[in-house]
Amino acid sequence: MRVVEKRQLLSADEIGRTLQRLAHEIVEKSGGTDDLALIGVRRRGVPLSERLAKTIQNFSGVQIPVGTIDITLYRDDLSTVGPQPVVHSNEISFSVDNRDLVIVDDVLYTGRTIRAAMNGLFDLGRPKRIRLCVLIDRGHRELPVEASFIGSKVQTSDTEIVEVHLKEIDGDERVVLVDRVAE
Amino acid sequence: MxxxxxxxxxxxxxxxxxxxxxxxxxxxxxxxxxxxxxxxxxxxxxxxxxxxxxxxxxxxxxxxxxxxxxxxxxxxxxxxxxxxxxxxxxxxxxxxxxxxxxxxxxxxxxxxxxxxxxxxxxxxxxxxxxxxxxxHPTQALLDALTIRDRKGKLDGLNLTILGDILHSRVARSNIFLLSKFGVNITLCGPTMWVPRGLESLAPNVRRVSRIEDALKTADAIIVLRVQTERLHEPAIATEEYILGYQLTPARLKLARPGALVLHPGPMIRGLEIDAAVADGPQSCVLDQVxxxxxxxxxxxxxxVGGAAVEAPPAKEKPKDSTKD
Missing domain, CATH: 3.40.50.1370 (Aspartate/ornithine carbamoyltransferase)
Structure with missing residues (x-):
């Protein structure tokens, strides 16, 4: 199997503009910033949630709390993934009780990650509401999970992979569609 | 890897x-x-x-x-x-x-x-x-975690272990573990419990007979339980042990300021450790638990959960392909 790049879905500028729009949408649909908090899913949801919070602060002057969740312990495929994944800490320094939470992730695919993230959040308390914000929705859901805030919807096939590169983690910044092809 | x-x-x-x-x-x-x-x-x-x-x-x-x-x-x-x-x-x-x-x-x-x-x-x-x-490997791991959390590192620290080193699996595991991290280890106790040769268990280990010398410059002290069932062979009177080796507030002052006190439990107050030390601010016994x-x-x-303990890859693959 070889991985080939098929096309670029978003450029760095487009990612920036998309996040600007998502930040405004989140505040608008929430009717303000009261109780609002963002939860970034490790790994690439983390820089995305931080950027959204910064944007919201820039236009509203309000600093909304941001947390990080690691879903490793809540995965439903631990016995099938081969080497046991390394567990990371959640970093949520505020109480989630009665919060209006927005989970932030890069790609929405099967929905299993988001199910796991919600399980993790429930272990920490009882949020008032949980919504989901993703940069890319690529379809192929296996669970009844939908996002409230979507950067871009992309039609994909099963063999394709959506690769999100963020400068905080990958050094470069773009979203590409790659495909696995037989040698 | x-x-x-x-x-x-x-x-x-x-x-x-x-x-x-x-x-x-x-x-x-x-x-x-x-x-x-x-x-x-x-x-x-x-x-x-x-x-x-x-x-x-x-x-x-x-x-x-x-x-x-x-x-x-x-x-x-x-x-x-x-x-x-x-x-x-x-x-x-x-x-x-x-x-x-x-x-x-x-x-x-x-x-x-x-x-x-x-x-x-x-x-x-x-x-x-x-x-x-x-x-007793999990005890050594939890001791190391406790010390590392409080001191921010292990390398270069001075650790003193007090008591019956010879019969203590806790001491052995701790010596093996901490010496791998460059901790300088001092063993101290009655001679029959700290016999010559014990310092060859691992690098950076020395034996000291007087508790006052053993505590000098200590960053952390592990107090072992006196296994009373062993006190009769070869005889050392309880009073003698208390006099010579009990960790008291006065003796703790000889160690570095903020030196940590650890005990694997169960602790016998008034024997190997003074109650004021056990309950004092330098005690880590509940953190250890x-x-x-x-x-x-x-x-x-x-x-038990799955396959292997492996190092995290240098760069994770995009997670929509690995995580979902």
Whole structure:
């Protein structure tokens, strides 16, 4: 199997503009910033949630709390993934009780990650509401999970992979569609 | 890439990298102990056999709680009620447990090497919860985690271990572990418990006979329990031990400011440790208990939960292909 790049879905500028729009949408649909908090899913949801919070602060002057969740312990495929994944800490320094939470992730695919993230959040308390914000929705859901805030919807096939590169983690910044092809 | 860990039989054969990995993996589980809801489904459907052929309260409860919080079930075998009392051999008992298909076994036994014997014969992960006078690896791991958390590092620290070093598996595991991290270790106790030659267990170990000299420049002190059942052989009077080796507030002042006091428990106040020290601000004994849970959860997660303990890849693949 070889991985080939098929096309670029978003450029760095487009990612920036998309996040600007998502930040405004989140505040608008929430009717303000009261109780609002963002939860970034490790790994690439983390820089995305931080950027959204910064944007919201820039236009509203309000600093909304941001947390990080690691879903490793809540995965439903631990016995099938081969080497046991390394567990990371959640970093949520505020109480989630009665919060209006927005989970932030890069790609929405099967929905299993988001199910796991919600399980993790429930272990920490009882949020008032949980919504989901993703940069890319690529379809192929296996669970009844939908996002409230979507950067871009992309039609994909099963063999394709959506690769999100963020400068905080990958050094470069773009979203590409790659495909696995037989040698 | 780290060497895969299949069992935890002792510290001596582990690499510094493997130990660091386990200590690092305990961090998320330390945080987990603060959750209001302390129950994961990560090991749901798995069974951990707790085979304690030697009496144990705190270690057994710690492993049982760790397994429960990961969602695993436990099978309990205790010395008092076991068929061992009826004359069954260790291997027969273990084979009986194995036939019930557990996914891992935690064993404590009064014979050194019993966990190794079992690991060689069973196709499942074995965790040593203390074997004879050999090793007690999870205790050393939780001690190291406690010291590292409080001091921010291990390298270059000075550690003093007080008491019956010769018969202590806790001391042995701690010596093996901490010397791998460049800790300077001082052993101190009555000569028959700290005989010549003990310093050759590991690098950076020395023996000191006077407690005052042993405590000078100490960053951390591990006080071992005086096993009263051993006090008669060769005789040392309790009063003599207290006079010579009890960790008192005055003696603690000889150590570096903020020196940590650790004790594996059960603690006998007024014998090896003065109550004021045990309850003082430098005492870490309750941290040790909480950290023990975190270490044991991390170990059970990696040993029983799935395949291997491996280093995180330098760069993760895009997670929509790996995580979902």
């Amino acid at each position: 780290l060497q895969r860990l299949e069992h935890l039989l002792g510290i001596e054969d582990l690499t510094r990298e493997q130990i660091s990995f386990i200590l690092d993996q305990a961090a998320p589980f330390q945080e987990f102990q603060k959750h209001p809801l302390k129950k994961l489904a990560t090991l749901r459907g798995k069974t951990v056999a707790l085979a304690f052929f030697e009496n144990s309260t705190r270690t057994r409860i710690s492993f049982a709680t760790a397994a429960a919080r990961l969602g695993a079930d436990t099978m309990n075998l205790q010395a008092e009620s076991s068929s061992l009392k009826k004359g069954e051999s260790l291997l027969d008992t273990i084979r009986t447990l194995e036939a019930m298909r557990p996914d891992g076994i935690v064993i404590r036994h009064s014979s050194s090497g019993a966990p190794q014997l079992i690991a060689d014969r069973l196709g499942m992960p074995v965790v040593n919860a203390g074997d004879g006078t050999h090793e 909480t950290n023990g849970l975190a270490i044991r959860m991390a170990l059970l997660y990696h040993l």
